[in-house]
Amino acid sequence: MARAPDLFGEAPTPPQGRRPLADRLRPTRLAEVIGQDHLVGPEGRLTAMLAQGSLPSLILWGPPGVGKTSIARLLAEAAGLPFTALSAVFSGVADLKRAFEEARLRRGTLLFVDEIHRFNRAQQDGFLGVVEEGVVVLVGATTESPSFALNGALLSRCQVLVLERLGPPALAALLDRAEAALGRALPLTEAGRDALLAMADGDGRYLLNLVEQLLALPPRALLDPAQLADRLARRAAHYDRDRDGHYGLISALHKSLRGSDPDAALYWFARMLAGGEDPRFIARRLVRFAAEDIGMADPRALQIALAGWDAFERLGAPEGELALAQVVVHLGTAPKSNATYSAFKAAMQAARETGSLAPPAHILNAPTKLMAELGHGAGYEYDHDLPEGFSGANYWPAGMSPRRFYAPTDRGAEAAVADRLAHWAALRRR
Numbered sequence: 001m002a003r004a005p006d007l008f009g010e011a012p013t014p015p016q017g018r019r020p021l022a023d024r025l026r027p028t029r030l031a032e033v034i035g036q037d038h039l040v041g042p043e044g045r046l047t048a049m050l051a052q053g054s055l056p057s058l059i060l061w062g063p064p065g066v067g068k069t070s071i072a073r074l075l076a077e078a079a080g081l082p083f084t085a086l087s088a089v090f091s092g093v094a095d096l097k098r099a100f101e102e103a104r105l106r107r108g109t110l111l112f113v114d115e116i117h118r119f120n121r122a123q124q125d126g127f128l129g130v131v132e133e134g135v136v137v138l139v140g141a142t143t144e145s146p147s148f149a150l151n152g153a154l155l156s157r158c159q160v161l162v163l164e165r166l167g168p169p170a171l172a173a174l175l176d177r178a179e180a181a182l183g184r185a186l187p188l189t190e191a192g193r194d195a196l197l198a199m200a201d202g203d204g205r206y207l208l209n210l211v212e213q214l215l216a217l218p219p220r221a222l223l224d225p226a227q228l229a230d231r232l233a234r235r236a237a238h239y240d241r242d243r244d245g246h247y248g249l250i251s252a253l254h255k256s257l258r259g260s261d262p263d264a265a266l267y268w269f270a271r272m273l274a275g276g277e278d279p280r281f282i283a284r285r286l287v288r289f290a291a292e293d294i295g296m297a298d299p300r301a302l303q304i305a306l307a308g309w310d311a312f313e314r315l316g317a318p319e320g321e322l323a324l325a326q327v328v329v330h331l332g333t334a335p336k337s338n339a340t341y342s343a344f345k346a347a348m349q350a351a352r353e354t355g356s357l358a359p360p361a362h363i364l365n366a367p368t369k370l371m372a373e374l375g376h377g378a379g380y381e382y383d384h385d386l387p388e389g390f391s392g393a394n395y396w397p398a399g400m401s402p403r404r405f406y407a408p409t410d411r412g413a414e415a416a417v418a419d420r421l422a423h424w425a426a427l428r429r430r
Contacts, residue, residue: 022208025174025181030074033067034177034204035170036163045161046075055079057131057138059116059146059155062163065203068141069114071163076110081137084111088118096126103136116140117149124154131157165202172197174204178211186214187222195225199232246277250285253328258293262332269328279317279324283309286327294331295340297412304330335412343406350403357397392428 027033030040030047039046049055055075060068076083084099103109111130113119130136131154138158142149146160166174175197179185188196196214200207213232214223223231249272256264272282287309290301308327312320366376381391396402408418 020209021178021181021212022205025177025208027067027070027074030071030078033071033074034174035166036067036071039161039163040071046071050075050078055081055110055137057136057158058140059150059158059160060139060141060163061143061146061160063143063165063202065200065205065207066163066166067204068163069112072110072112072139072141075139076112079110079137081108081110082106084109084136086111086113088113088115088123093123093126096123100126100130100135103130107135109136111136111138113138113140115142117142117144117146121151124151128153128157166200166204166207167202168194168197171200171202171204171207174207175211178208182211182215186211187220188214188228189222189224191225192223192228195228196232199228246281249275249277250282253282254285254289254293257289257328257331258336260332260336262329265328265332266325269325273321279312279321280309283312283324283327286324286331289331292341293336293338294334295337295414296408296417297335297337297339297414299413301331301334335414337409337411337414339406339408339414346403346405350405354397354400357400359397360394362393363395388427390424390427392424 030050033040036044038044041047058075060071062068072085073083075081084103086095086099099111103111116124127136127138131138140150140158146155175186175193186193186196196210197207199210210232214228217231249268253265253268253272256262256268269282273279283305287302287305290305294301305327308323311323314320315323361375362377362379364371364376366372366374371377381393383389383391394402406421408414408421410418
């Protein structure tokens, strides 16, 4: 894990005893980077770029603590480029201009910009010229989706590389590296060791911080998971409420419901709540799901989704969250049909194509004498007065043939709807 350097040079080196463990264990070459073999392994993309002698401008996108800063610094060393670092949190236009001026004097600088998504659109535009001219090789690091956080012009000049959160094997390897550097094993049972890895939640830097907290505790017997949880704070789950978590997890919830997996849906629902998502946003999506993916297969689903939303509004959190959980389970276990959704889309397309065709005269009202003389309402048959309550009349505008938008499935209550429509279709043909 790399430490943040000074604005325009190397980070000052504190006394060895004070250096954080994450700083002391930062990799010294790309091959030592843990958990990103798809980038820095023998067949990795960055390995191939360096072998070809061509390093383009890059955006490194990944969660916290997975090695973005370390990779940027090591790329500069491997490519033989001067390294300059900026943080978008602390830098402004003047800092950018200064960095660009220094880069022009020593052409070929690798300019690393941490948290690049924090620069506004105008500041991002400032990189275009120096990247285009080759004054700098830009390496930007972001925890947010580049599609949302960066403008298109900058993205078109960079390759986006995705860094993965560190899985259990990578975290375990990092923990082994820490124990080797410290010269001793951590005071943990095997289960406690697994719990420590789980507490890091894919963040290598946070894992090493936990190790330091653990070493600062008074000596005692090996800690099990419960004792470990009492002494160390669990890392809050990474959740970007504006972009990746917000849209990614609601997509996971929606698709789990569509796939009729209520357990997975409950998990993503809980993940969103744990990340601080507004339950009302989830409630709105549940109502939409009931109409889009269940529809007439279970007409109660929409009512239940609305009732759950209403219950949350009345009770608030956390009590009202149980009502939304009930909605999630109902929607996940309900029969599915998107026939209404598909029919609505097709009807909207037909409405755009046909313009302003008038209804046939026989289904128009005739509140005035003139309208009656024009034939409005003439020949209209009142369905309730007819056998089977069905007239079989034509309700389509002149010049437009009847179309079939709604094609019910044979699932759930919609199967009965399909039978009724088939019966009425047979009556029309008589």
